Amino acid sequence: MSTSMRVMELVRFGDADTAFATRELPRPTPGPGQLLVRVEATSVNPLDLQTRRGDYRDQVALPAVIGNDVSGVVAETGPGASDFQPGDEVWYLAPIFDGQGTYAEFHVVDQALVARKPARLTHVEAAGLALVGVTVWEALVERAGVKVGERVLVHGGAGGVGSAAVQLAGALGAEVVTTARAKDHEFVTGLGADHAIDFSAGDYVPRVRALGGVDVVLDTVGGDTLSRSPEVLADRGRVVSVVDIPEPQNLLAAWGVNATYHFLFASPGRAKLAALGRLVDQGKLRPVIGTVLPLADVAQAHTLLEGGSTGEGRRRPRGKIAIAVNSLDEPSRATTSLP
The missing domain is CATH 3.40.50.720 (NAD(P)-binding Rossmann-like Domain)
Known part of the structure; x- marks a missing residue:
């Protein structure tokens, strides 16, 4: 397995079209009680727009990888992390302003914040539900x-x-x-x-x-x-x-x-995700995904969420804008998942 990973890095505060750059960074190593997760999908939230604009520049030092939603697959476990095994499908809300964000191919997280992905959801759907669901x-x-x-x-x-x-x-x-x-x-x-x-x-x-x-x-x-x-x-x-x-x-x-x-400023936690997962399993809650874009198009996703149009004339979609990172879900499809 490669020791590097692709990320979309926030290199300057301001407009979306000049804020991000594709970078290769060392793949992180999980510490005690941590998991290394292969990020299949993430999503874009208003918090990301505010961070990119510089509203939280006191909490974010550039260059930075931002983003907080994850649905993915456990790639490696750190010492003492026994709740999950490599290959397990998981989802979680990453800690806000604490460590590397999720616009990346891999992400390290404390296992206590992670839950098993609801089987009824694709990775794209789960990533679109994590932060808003919590x-x-x-x-x-x-x-x-x-x-x-x-x-x-x-x-x-x-x-x-x-x-x-x-x-x-x-x-x-x-x-x-x-x-x-x-x-x-x-x-x-x-x-x-x-x-x-x-x-x-x-x-x-x-x-x-x-x-x-x-x-x-x-x-x-x-x-x-x-x-x-x-x-x-x-x-x-x-x-x-x-x-x-x-x-x-x-x-x-x-x-x-x-x-x-x-x-309210949402905080991560396994119990909340587990409760949301039960509602998903009961058919009472489904994510609404308006658009799915690949990781390279993070800037476009920010523009869409802000209400701007793209070269194809699309406007801000309903529901969430998801980012397919490593996911086998088709990056170009737009889905609206309802109960």
Whole structure:
């Protein structure tokens, strides 16, 4: 086996078309309790865009390999790593801002963060679900504590995080309201949304209030969502935001409904992946993959996620943009996987 590996390295902060370069780096060696994983697929997330732009330059020293989703195959085990064997198919969320990222052919990870890949998912699909799946699990289960019969508003139900959140909220027994453009309403109701509201056709607040308000708001879009959430919340409602919001917002109205706010930066862990895997096995959760690109096209993937067009005139897809690294999945196919 070669002692080197191909990576897409972030060499400068800024625009996607000048930020990355293909490099050959030494293949890492797993230490005690660690696994060397052959990365079959990864994906691109908003966190990657923010990192590339330089929003986290204090945490990221250039040059750097970024990325956090992995679905792959164990290639080698380190001393004391007995939970997995070479050849096992695994998936995981790599620690954020801690070590080499996942835009690479191989990645080293502590075995405690790794779970067995659900058999129903391809590597591309699993890579598209890892970070967003853990994010919505923490948001809806661990932070908001969604209960059966509650009403949940998911902002941005057609996006990568939103599409997973709509499904998970439904699996938890909630009535699901989501905002999405009219052209995406059939799509989000297909994911399990009970009500779809076109946010581009006027203020969403009166339409949510007409439904009786909500118990939980999940913010995946930013803007003035935090300050406006009290207008749709029931008493003791909960708001969870997964978006960096640089501008201050007036939350005085939150006192009037005894609202609780949570701000979430997802953390890796095997238990969360195992819980998500059980939902996948039960047919209650599937990743939504809008586009699959090869590792060499990471810059193009960033441009797509930002909403730009490519030379083929494509626009930002629904769901996730996956990156086929070593995967046998066909890199050029675009898939939309629904329950």
